[in-house]
Amino acid sequence: MTAHPYPNPDHAALAGCGERLRAAREAAGMSVEDVALKLRMTTRVVRSLEAEDWSRLGAPVFVRGQVRSYSRLLGLTTAPMMDALDVGPVEPTRLVSRTHTPKLQWWAEQLGRRLVYIVLTLSLAIPAWVATRQHLSTGSEGVAALDAPVASRADADHAAATPRTLVASLAPVASAEAEAPSAVTAPSGIVLRTRGESWVEVIGSDGQALEKALLPGGIERHFPPGQVRALTIGNVANVELVNAGQPVAFAQQAGVARFAVSSDGSLVATD
Numbered sequence: 512m513t514a515h516p517y518p519n520p521d522h523a524a525l526a527g528c529g530e531r532l533r534a535a536r537e538a539a540g541m542s543v544e545d546v547a548l549k550l551r552m553t554t555r556v557v558r559s560l561e562a563e564d565w566s567r568l569g570a571p572v573f574v575r576g577q578v579r580s581y582s583r584l585l586g587l588t589t590a591p592m593m594d595a596l597d598v599g600p601v602e603p604t605r606l607v608s609r610t611h612t613p614k615l616q617w618w619a620e621q622l623g624r625r626l627v628y629i630v631l632t633l634s635l636a637i638p639a640w641v642a643t644r645q646h647l648s649t650g651s652e653g654v655a656a657l658d659a660p661v662a663s664r665a666d667a668d669h670a671a672a673t674p675r676t677l678v679a680s681l682a683p684v685a686s687a688e689a690e691a692p693s694a695v696t697a698p699s700g701i702v703l704r705t706r707g708e709s710w711v712e713v714i715g716s717d718g719q720a721l722e723k724a725l726l727p728g729g730i731e732r733h734f735p736p737g738q739v740r741a742l743t744i745g746n747v748a749n750v751e752l753v754n755a756g757q758p759v760a761f762a763q764q765a766g767v768a769r770f771a772v773s774s775d776g777s778l779v780a781t782d
Contacts, residue, residue, distance in 0.1 A: 573710035707749030
């Protein structure tokens with residue numbers, strides 16, 4: 512069998528596994544297409560596993576999962592195959608927050624909420640206070656003292672009978688909706704959510720790895736515009752990818768997907 516270069520030292524320990532998988536597949540009378548259909552992966556991934564071309568399959572932890580699935584399909588004992596991999600235990604994923612609300616923005620949101628509360632309170636309290644004052648004023652004018660002189664009572668009755676002119680104010684009433692802060696817009700940039708276990712590698716604009724780990728389900732990562740240069744996703748069936756608020760469709764339903772970020776921020780699929 513022709514030797515393959517191993518850019519990662521952990522990949523060298525995988526030598527021989529591909530030959531075992533191919534021999535077991537041929538003994539079972541299955542084709543590469545049959546295996547790809549049953550494992551929900553592309554034929555390119557199956558051939559890469561049998562050819563031990565680990566560089567096209569992502570990190571060793573992802574190769575470990577693919578070899579385990581392939582071994583179970585062929586009825587092979589997985590323990591010897593996993594011992595031959597010798598890639599070491601998978602380290603727990605370190606969750607790092609990629610989003611942070613600036614302190615100035617936080618104070619602005621708090622102030623906006625307080626202003627809305629004050630405006631709503633005043634819009635209810637002021638009309639009630641004005642109506643109460645008018646009611647008390649009208650009641651005090653309509654009631655005359657029993658011991659008041661006849662002339663005074665007559666003047667009071669005449670004043671009560673005289674229609675009063677009410678002047679309506681044309682000043683606009685402050686709207687509570689106008690004071691409310693604007694709704695929070697959807698996050699821009701790249702958003703990655705996992706529905707199940709998936710291996711992810713994100714390369715930043717400076718060439719450094721922003722994320723390189725095997726993520727469990729229920730994880731969300733947010734990368735602002737201009738921060739990412741390229742990303743590789745393993746087991747894409749368990750991943751939801753959104754760019755600039757629009758979902759990104761994968762060309763395949765399983766296996767590995769690679770993207771490069773263009774100058775305008777769009778994602779371009781690469782082989």
